[in-house]
Amino acid sequence: MSIGAQAVARCQAWRHPPFSDAPDGLSRRYLTPAHRAAITEMTGWMEAAGMAVRLDAAGTLIGRYEGTGSKTLLIGSHIDTVGDAGAYDGTLGVMLGLGCVEALAAKGRRLPFAIEILAFGDEEGSRFHSSMLGSRALAGTLASVPEIFDAAGVSLAEAMRGFGLDPTQLPLAARARDDVLLFLEPHIEQGPVLEAENLAVGIVTGIAAQTRLKVGLQGMANHAGTTPMHLRRDALAAAAEAMLALEEIALEAGIVGTVGAIEAFPGVSNVVPGRVSFSVDLRAPTEAVRDAGGEQFGKVLQEICGRRGIVAEVQTVQSLDACYCDAAAQKLLAQAVATCGVAPFYLPSGAGHDAMSVAALCPVAMLFIRCLKGISHNPAEHVEVQDVETAAQVMLAFFELLAGQ
Ligand SMILES: [Zn+2]
Structure with a gap:
């Protein structure tokens, strides 16, 4: 054999x-x-x-x-x-x-x-x-x-x-x-x-160099029936936009970025989500490329949240060279x-x-x-x-x- x-x-x-x-x-x-x-x-x-x-x-x-x-x-x-x-x-x-x-x-x-x-x-x-x-x-x-x-x-x-x-x-x-x-x-x-x-x-x-982030978004939970679209501070919609932005950043930089876990609060169908937390996993061949991707994501996230009246907090959970x-x-x-x-x-x-x-x-x-x-x-x-x-x-x-x- x-x-x-x-x-x-x-x-x-x-x-x-x-x-x-x-x-x-x-x-x-x-x-x-x-x-x-x-x-x-x-x-x-x-x-x-x-x-x-x-x-x-x-x-x-x-x-x-x-x-x-x-x-x-x-x-x-x-x-x-x-x-x-x-x-x-x-x-x-x-x-x-x-x-x-x-x-x-x-x-x-x-x-x-x-x-x-x-x-x-x-x-x-x-x-x-x-x-x-x-x-x-x-x-x-x-x-x-x-x-x-x-x-x-x-x-x-x-x-x-x-x-x-x-x-x-x-x-x-x-x-x-x-x-x-x-x-x-x-x-x-x-x-x-x-x-x-x-x-x-x-x-x-x-x-690959790897970073794991935990992102917390704070908006305002409110009635899904009575709150008009333009007056909402929907944390989950902001998270969705941020996730798509991450995808684009990773594609352009030739790196990989993943949102693998997400939680929305209060997590019921008739309430505008007031708070969301999600994970980000970013990997790149070098620390410099990874960090550049992370910084770009941070900037875009702030822009999205600023526009939507959301407060964002980003925490680095793990960083491996x-x-x-x-x-x-x-x-x-x-x-x-x-x-x-x-x-x-x-x-x-x-x-x-x-x-x-x-x-x-x-x-x-x-x-x-x-x-x-x-x-x-x-x-x-x-x-x-x-x-x-x-x-x-x-x-x-x-x-x-x-x-x-
Ligand atoms: Zn193995």
């Missing part, structure tokens, strides 16, 4: 119990029996490929394939999922790394650097609403266990203890950086760009892609990934794999075996190029 076919088959097998906590539909959350089952099976595969295997203090499974030199190439992604997930988000990257090491081991090929395959237990934050715990612990940016609870009221520390992990040991998960060459994360694109370009794989330039993939590694990946007969194509990632957290530790690189219609976080997530095989061949070529340096 090819590396690609094997990786796809393994992801598919992990869609069901015991690798899913749900009887129907894939759900593999952090520190659950399904997570344990995945770790156990992965450990067996890693050991069979001659890797030394350990579980770090954050529950990240690490398999090490020794090289002839002292440096280490890290490869990995996450094996946790959202609820009713697809088979490939995260998991495929780990299976690809494993498959490449198996191919090296089968040939007895040792590279001038060691390879460590990392299977992070938490990226999605689907159990504790705090994402990337595994990669943050590895990067040394998560000093202690946060006091957070799952839906059943179990604390993260309790869940860790129940899994055989010692929460006080979390700082020990921080990876020493002196011997690390690079972190490579293969991942499905989760977007439709590669499909539109008719390409199996793409080289990621970086992960862009993460840039290593330029030299991008070039090397492009060479590897070209040797596999694919035109090198660069694209930014709109979604957050473990690589973002690992960037605090070492240079990072990402290889995207085309997925059907860009569908993700959905059981309909689909990849073609041929594309996954291309990704595997790109990775093997990348190792050799790296070895030649």
